[in-house]
Amino acid sequence: MSAIAAWFTPEVIAVLIGMVKAVVILLVVIIASAWMIWVERRLLGLWQDRWGPNRVWWLGIGQVVADMVKIFMKEDWIPKFVDKPVFILAPAIAMVMTLLAFAVIPIAPGWRIIDLNVGVLFFLAVLSLSAYAVMLGGWASNSKYALFGGVRAAAQMLSYEVFMGLAMMGVVIQAGSFSFDTIVEAQTGLWYVVPQFLGFILFLLATIAATHRAPFDIPEAEQELTAGFHTEYSGMKFGMFFVAEYISITLMSALVVTLFFGGWHGPLLPPVVWFCLKTGLFMCFFILLRAALARPRYDQFMESGWKVMLPLALLNVLVTGGIVVALAAH
Amino acid sequence: MNDIKRILIGFWSNLVTLWLIFAHLWRHKDTVNYPEEMPYLPPRYRGRIILTRDPDGDERCVACNLCAAVCPVGCISLQKAERPEDGRWYPEWFRINFSRCIYCGFCEEACPTAAIQLTPDFELAEYDRQNMVYEKEHLLISGTGKYHDYNFYRVAGMSIAGKPKGAAESEAQPIDVKSLLP
Ligand code: SF4
Ligand code: SF4
Helix, strand or coil: CHHHHHHCCHHHHHHHHHHHHHHHHHHHHHHHHHHHHHHHHHHHHHHCCCCCCCCCCHHHCCHHHHHHHHHHHCCCCCCCCCCHHHHHHHHHHHHHHHHHHHHHCCCECCECCCCCCCHHHHHHHHHHHHHHHHHHHHHHCCCHHHHHHHHHHHHHHHHHHHHHHHHHHHHHHHHCCCCHHHHHHHCCCCCCCCCCHHHHHHHHHHHHHHCCCCCCCCCCCHHHHCCHHHCCCCHHHHHHHHHHHHHHHHHHHHHHHHHHCCCCCCCCCCHHHHHHHHHHHHHHHHHHHHHHCCCCCHHHHHHHHHHHHHHHHHHHHHHHHHHHHHHHHC | CHHHHHHHHHHHHHHHHHHHHHHHHHCCCCCCCCCCCCCCCCCCCCCCEEECECCCCCECCCCCCHHHHHCCCCCEEEEEEECCCCCCEEEEEEEEECCCCCCCCHHHHHCCCCCEEECCCCCCCCCCHHHHEECHHHHECCCCCCCCCCCHHHHCCCCECCECCCCCCCCCCCCCHHHHCC
């Protein structure tokens, strides 16, 4: 007995607890993202003056289970003309990379998978990799609509990633750290949405582009490209792209909350509840955007990205940096 | 300067759009929760077809076959028969295949006796396709349907037992052509 107990040194226990946390966060994120499909369908319905799917179980929350069963039953067909290894790899990259980025998001005090001191950079790196999924998927499909989707994804990525990183820099300068934990701690008194309002707007626009959601769903624009980069995908491979998109909405909402809305900070309720509440609100906001706004042309998007957003983001970094340095000099 | 103005106006108009769409949350919903909440269907809605009776309780259908002829999908079939006691015509059998019917209402338009009528019942669903074929006993109802007072034999010139020529409502007495000789 004591031989077994000897295995459980404090380090091993710490690792085990970390693993359990990771699994819990993973499951919660996946389930929440999957259920968002239902939330989206209901909300879109309500905003379009209809009820949406409200039949399966209470309020229709079982709709996701029904959809899942259906998509698992579907034939997972690989067209003959595709580049097979890349074609199969792309949805996996989409899924893994978006999930990986969750590792650095602090959900509550002590509830995170890792606290990297370069958390923000890690996040940006993983996000760039996840954009590859869309490009590879589009390129490997070997069909014109998918290729257009892939090309647009590349163009879009080039335009939003730059000002997204710069928009985050304002927060990083103010908090004086790349670690998400420190950033959240620094927002105890005042959420960064107030001093960094411009950064918040820019970052929000970039997150919409990063999730490939309407109004910036340029790589998959149904009306122009049938389904864009995932035109050739079917069955669960399509399902993975689909769920990855919802996971990335969850991720981006969590990120906006962490960077600009004080993360877990909030009165009365426990931190986890505050975090989930704020994230949920932002997820609903993403759906509202899809329900309300029209899609710009992709040259318009790139133009605004390079000519408007980037200078504004640079200006934001400059002014924030100047103020921080001036205050430090006092 | 102009560009900045354009950007700000665009931003503002998008925000207004967001708010307007959000406000749809508490608008009246155009759809209804169907099985629990039935939608209102007007009496002239074109649904399940019935055969009606005249105010005296006799079958209205005179087996003229006009409905079967006008039906664009040819889903009505019937067989004429004659009542021995008064000479009235009636369908011996009358069959509508509802799995082909497109509910166009042409049969009701064509019918000279207001016998065949469409009703606001749309809940026709069966597991077995054969059950969609309705026979006369399924179609014939005991009432008059939408037209309460119409009785074909009372207004038409057709003579049957108990109603000779000239006895119909607002029908002139038949003229004896031979008495008209100069
Ligand atoms: S409604 Fe139209 S299709 Fe149906 S039985 Fe009448 S004529 Fe035929
Ligand atoms: S239902 Fe009307 S149109 Fe059809 S056979 Fe009978 S009387 Fe004629």
